[in-house]
Amino acid sequence: MLTPFRVDTNSLLITEHLEDIGLLVTSKTTVGDDVAEIRRLIGDALGSVDLVICTGGLGPTEDDVTREAVASALGVPLEIDEAVAERIRERFRSRGLPMPEINRRQALVPRGAQVLDNANGTAPGLWMTGRGTVVVLLPGPPREMAPMLETVVRDRLRAMSGGTKLVRRTVRIAGRSESEVDTLAKPLYERWRVGFVPVEATILASVGQIELHLTARAERHADAERALEAAVRELEEVLGSSVVSADGRTLEAVIGSMLRELGWTIAVAESCTGGLLASRLTDVPGSSAYVERGAVCYSNRAKTEWLGVPESMIARHGAVSEPVAKAMAEGIRTVSRSNVGIGVTGIAGPDGGTAEKPVGTVAIAVVSDYTTRVRTFKFLGNREHVKEQAVKAALDLTRLMLVER
Amino acid sequence: MLTPFRVDTNSLLITEHLEDIGLLVTSKTTVGDDVAEIRRLIGDALGSVDLVICTGGLGPTEDDVTREAVASALGVPLEIDEAVAERIRERFRSRGLPMPEINRRQALVPRGAQVLDNANGTAPGLWMTGRGTVVVLLPGPPREMAPMLETVVRDRLRAMSGGTKLVRRTVRIAGRSESEVDTLAKPLYERWRVGFVPVEATILASVGQIELHLTARAERHADAERALEAAVRELEEVLGSSVVSADGRTLEAVIGSMLRELGWTIAVAESCTGGLLASRLTDVPGSSAYVERGAVCYSNRAKTEWLGVPESMIARHGAVSEPVAKAMAEGIRTVSRSNVGIGVTGIAGPDGGTAEKPVGTVAIAVVSDYTTRVRTFKFLGNREHVKEQAVKAALDLTRLMLVER
Numbered sequence: 001m002l003t004p005f006r007v008d009t010n011s012l013l014i015t016e017h018l019e020d021i022g023l024l025v026t027s028k029t030t031v032g033d034d035v036a037e038i039r040r041l042i043g044d045a046l047g048s049v050d051l052v053i054c055t056g057g058l059g060p061t062e063d064d065v066t067r068e069a070v071a072s073a074l075g076v077p078l079e080i081d082e083a084v085a086e087r088i089r090e091r092f093r094s095r096g097l098p099m100p101e102i103n104r105r106q107a108l109v110p111r112g113a114q115v116l117d118n119a120n121g122t123a124p125g126l127w128m129t130g131r132g133t134v135v136v137l138l139p140g141p142p143r144e145m146a147p148m149l150e151t152v153v154r155d156r157l158r159a160m161s162g163g164t165k166l167v168r169r170t171v172r173i174a175g176r177s178e179s180e181v182d183t184l185a186k187p188l189y190e191r192w193r194v195g196f197v198p199v200e201a202t203i204l205a206s207v208g209q210i211e212l213h214l215t216a217r218a219e220r221h222a223d224a225e226r227a228l229e230a231a232v233r234e235l236e237e238v239l240g241s242s243v244v245s246a247d248g249r250t251l252e253a254v255i256g257s258m259l260r261e262l263g264w265t266i267a268v269a270e271s272c273t274g275g276l277l278a279s280r281l282t283d284v285p286g287s288s289a290y291v292e293r294g295a296v297c298y299s300n301r302a303k304t305e306w307l308g309v310p311e312s313m314i315a316r317h318g319a320v321s322e323p324v325a326k327a328m329a330e331g332i333r334t335v336s337r338s339n340v341g342i343g344v345t346g347i348a349g350p351d352g353g354t355a356e357k358p359v360g361t362v363a364i365a366v367v368s369d370y371t372t373r374v375r376t377f378k379f380l381g382n383r384e385h386v387k388e389q390a391v392k393a394a395l396d397l398t399r400l401m402l403v404e405r
Numbered sequence: 406m407l408t409p410f411r412v413d414t415n416s417l418l419i420t421e422h423l424e425d426i427g428l429l430v431t432s433k434t435t436v437g438d439d440v441a442e443i444r445r446l447i448g449d450a451l452g453s454v455d456l457v458i459c460t461g462g463l464g465p466t467e468d469d470v471t472r473e474a475v476a477s478a479l480g481v482p483l484e485i486d487e488a489v490a491e492r493i494r495e496r497f498r499s500r501g502l503p504m505p506e507i508n509r510r511q512a513l514v515p516r517g518a519q520v521l522d523n524a525n526g527t528a529p530g531l532w533m534t535g536r537g538t539v540v541v542l543l544p545g546p547p548r549e550m551a552p553m554l555e556t557v558v559r560d561r562l563r564a565m566s567g568g569t570k571l572v573r574r575t576v577r578i579a580g581r582s583e584s585e586v587d588t589l590a591k592p593l594y595e596r597w598r599v600g601f602v603p604v605e606a607t608i609l610a611s612v613g614q615i616e617l618h619l620t621a622r623a624e625r626h627a628d629a630e631r632a633l634e635a636a637v638r639e640l641e642e643v644l645g646s647s648v649v650s651a652d653g654r655t656l657e658a659v660i661g662s663m664l665r666e667l668g669w670t671i672a673v674a675e676s677c678t679g680g681l682l683a684s685r686l687t688d689v690p691g692s693s694a695y696v697e698r699g700a701v702c703y704s705n706r707a708k709t710e711w712l713g714v715p716e717s718m719i720a721r722h723g724a725v726s727e728p729v730a731k732a733m734a735e736g737i738r739t740v741s742r743s744n745v746g747i748g749v750t751g752i753a754g755p756d757g758g759t760a761e762k763p764v765g766t767v768a769i770a771v772v773s774d775y776t777t778r779v780r781t782f783k784f785l786g787n788r789e790h791v792k793e794q795a796v797k798a799a800l801d802l803t804r805l806m807l808v809e810r
Contacts (some may be wrong), residue, residue, distance in 0.1 A: 029433065275675075285788055298698055383690055386532070
C-alpha cells in the first residue's frame, strides 16, 4: 500500500463504519512491513487516542509483522494460542490439506489479547488494550476484513461511541471562489459549532467547484437531521442561487431535473471543451429524454456548416468571442429544435493564446426560448483544468438561466 | 481526506517522486483539520525519520491549521512574512482584485522556515528542520502541489538520497484481460526478478485498460534503463500489438502521433458515449491539428439529419447495431471530409436494455480511406464504466487500424 500505484480502500470502509456509529476518525496511516515503524506508530498512539484499528500484516510469512510490533508496543510477550492453532489446522484439514508449518505464526497472540474469529481466512483478528487505548488488529484482504469489521463494530465498538449519531450533508456551490464562500459562511459555522446540536463545516475546493461538508452530531438521529436542515437553510439565505444542491446532486443532475420538469430539451455546441460538456450532461441516467444532440466543432468549417456561424463573424471577432459563442448556441438550438442551446468557444492551451486572448479565455452563451446569457471567462491552469472549469461554468450558467427563467 | 468518500492522490505522486530519487517512504498519514492531532503526528516524527512532507491546510481559512500545528511542534512562533504577503497581494492585483483580508494568513511563516514559491496559487510552500528531521509543507491542490514537488525534489531532496537509482516504466496494454496479460507475462517477470539488475513488475487493471509498472533498481542509472529496455522488448514480443505504449503515453496520444505523421484528420459520431470519445481525443495538446469535428447524436433525428443514417436502417436493425455504427462512421467521415471516421452506438444503461441487447451492448465502427472495422462489445458495469470501456475500445480499434493500415 506504500507503492505509488495502490489505493487504500480498507480505510475508507472503516471510516464509514466508525462514523456511522458516531466515532470520529482523527487520522489514518499507511505503513510498510517495518516492525520498528509500526511499533513507533502504535506506541505513540497509546494513551493519545481511544481506538486504533490496524489492518494487514497478519499473514503467515516473514513480512507479516503486525502482531510482533503491537506486542512490543504494548510491552507484552507473544504466545502461541493452541485453540487458534487448532482452528487454523482444522481449516486446512477441511480442504484435505495439512497445515504448513509457517501458518503456526498466525496462532501467535499478544498476552491478554482477545481473539476475533475470521470466517473467511486463517488469520484471526485480535482485540487488546494498552494505556487506555483499544487496539484492534484485522486481516488485510477486504473480503476477510469487511465481515469481521461489521461484527466488531456492531458488537463491541458501538458501546464505546456513547450512542452519538453522526449525520453528514454535502452542499455544492458554483460560481463563487473559496474565499468568497468562506467569508460569507464563516459567521454561520462559527455559530453552528457552539449550537445545541453542534454542526461542523468543512470547505472543499476542487476545479471550478466548492463543496461544504456539514456534519451534525446528536444523541438522536432526528435531532442531527433537524440541525442540518436549519444549517442548509441559513446557507441558502447567505449564498443565494450559488447553492447548486444540498443533497450532493451534481450540476448536471440538477439541470436534468429542471429540464424534465419543464419538458424541455437541450443541445450543445462546443469547441475548446471538445465534447466534455455533452459527456457531462449525458452522465445523468435518463438524460436521453432531454439531451437532443451535441456538436464538437473544432474546425471553423464545422461551426459554419452545422451551426450557421457566418465566416465573416469569425473573421471579424475571432473564433473565441462572445458573438461566435452566441451564434453557436443559437445555431445548435435552431438546428436541433431544442428549447435550450449552449455555445462554448475558447483557448484550452497550451498553445493558441495571444496577449489579448490568453490561454484560458472562454466565451460561453446559453440561449433559451426566453433569454440569452453570454459571458467571457479567464481560467487559470493547464488544458485539462481549463476544459473542466469551462464545463462547470457552462453548466452553472445553464442552471442559473433555468432557475431565474 | 478523512471522509469515507475521498481518495488521496497526492501521496501517490509524492511516493513516486521520492522513490525515483531513491528515498524510501516508511509511512503516510491522513489527518483532519485538527491542530492538536497534526502537532502530535509531526512532533512524534521529529528525530525519528529523515523527512516529513505535509500537503494541504495552507489555505486562507480557519480550517487551514497546518502552519500553526507545525510551528507548535517545532516550538517556534509564526510570523507574517511581508515578502510573501506582497506576492499574494500581487497575484490578486494581476486579476484586478483586491486581496481579501483572510488571505494574509497565508503569509504566516514559522520562524526560520524557508519559503518555496508556488507559481499556481497563493499558498507558498515551507521548508524547515527540527531535531534533524526536514519538514516540508506543500499546498493541497494537486495542480499547485505537483509542480512545486518537482522543483523541491530535483533541487533539494535528491541531495538527501543515497546512491541506488530506481527507474520506472509504465507499459500500457489494451484489448486483453488482466488474467490474459498475467498468464502471458508471468514467466517473464519471474525471470526478471532474479536478473543481474532485478526488475519488479506490478500489474494494474483499471476500467478498459491494463498497465504494467516496471521498476529497476541499480547503482547506475544507465544499468537500470538498459534492464528496462530489455524487459519492454520481451513484453512486446509476447503481447504483440496489444502494447499501446512503453513510455506511459495514452491511447489518444498514440493515435494523435500517428495521425500527425500521416497528415490525416479524424471525426467522430457518438451516441452512448455522449461526447466522451471526442473529449478524450481533444485532451491531447495540439489535437486541433487533426480532430475535425464530433457529433453527439443522442436522438435518432440527429443521426439521420447530420450523418445521413437512413431512418429505415434504424427501424430495421435498431439504433444499436453494426450497420448503424458503420453508417455513423461513414456519415461523419463524409460530411467532415476527414480521413478517419468513428461511429459508436450502444446502451450505457441503467435503462434501455433488452434480452437481445442488454445494457453494455456497444457497436463500434472505424472507417478510413482504405479499411472498415466493425465490432460489437458487451461491457459490464454501470453507466460510467460502460462509457469508459466503449471509449477505450473505440480508441484501441482506431489505433490498431492505424498500425495495420
